[in-house]
Amino acid sequence: MARPTTAERGREVRRKLLDTACELIAEHGWTAVSTRMLADRAGVTPGLVHYHFSSVQALLREAATGAMRDYLARAPEEFERAATAQRGLDTLFGDLDRHTGLDPLSLLFTETYLASTRDGALRREIAVLLEEFRGRVGAWLDGHGVAEPDTTAAVLAAAVDGVLLHRALDPGLRGSDIAPVLGRILAPARVAATAEETDRAGDRE
Template sequence: MASPAAERGREVRERLLAAAVELIPERGWPAVSTRVLAERAGVTPSVVHYHFSSIPALLHEAVIGRMRAVLSEVDKALDGAGTPAAAVEGILASLDQYSGGDQTSLLFIEAYLAATRDDELRERIAAVAGEFRQRFGRWLGEHGVPAAAETAAVVMASVDGLLLHRGLGSDPDTAQLATVLRRLTTTASKEPPR
């Protein structure tokens, strides 16, 4: 059992991470400062640096934690899917809650942009995405999809692209996308036409 002080410390740390998840989409990555974070979390600025070595470290942990949470929801869609086509449907259905202008979409867009200038963040995002892509590729392989790892990469790049397009105000028809992505996950290997 954790001591009351350790529990308070965990709660403060969670409030700081939650504040970062709110502030990044609201203000943009570069505008999240120690003062702003502390104010949103209801703590003094010195507490921020007590719990995190730097603002970038806090922001990295906040965004990576949210990415892992979103991907765990996609994992649940895979667990419930019996076929590759059902997996594609589940993955696309899990996207319905993201409009491109919602907090999570904007958080991910800001993080991807920040990662273009932050090697550590880029590596951490790439690791999270790579872990999921590997799990999805294994799942596809277990369900008879040829070139499973490559198919997983294309499907996930399409999903990322869809979210980015939604952020730009473009909303491709998910049903049409599902049709195309289901074709990619067809388990019967066919000879190309000659």
């Protein structure tokens, strides 16, 4: 078997550091992660950390947003296969029941959001990810006749984050219970329009 090339070894070290950074953010919190901690967990020298990344903050930023991008890219795939908007919502929020709010992925999201309040570059990167996620959700909702699909998508995205945050405090809060409640905002555009026309007719009378 051929030995890995220098470039291949470099990519492997970089990947290992990114994976390690995600683990440490969830375990210890964003601000507690240091060069030494990263190097020790990844099994590399501290010098390699700064060889591959300009700073620990740059490493954490790339690791966290990469993990968030992967998750947000997969999430819409589940409900995009649903036959109706409500079934899609049931799938999206039912999937949250796999998370406790204190599991590694939930903690990674929470720590990253918190860090973004003090890091403008991180905040901008997260904003791009959320915009892409909302865009996919909004397009799917629009295809199912949901009124104000873009605004609805923004509300659903915020609700996902809220459920994960609150589940750490209230384990009994289940996405499968919340989905039917949120389903009330998924009224098809034609139904909403009819209701508005009825209200206007009543006003004229």
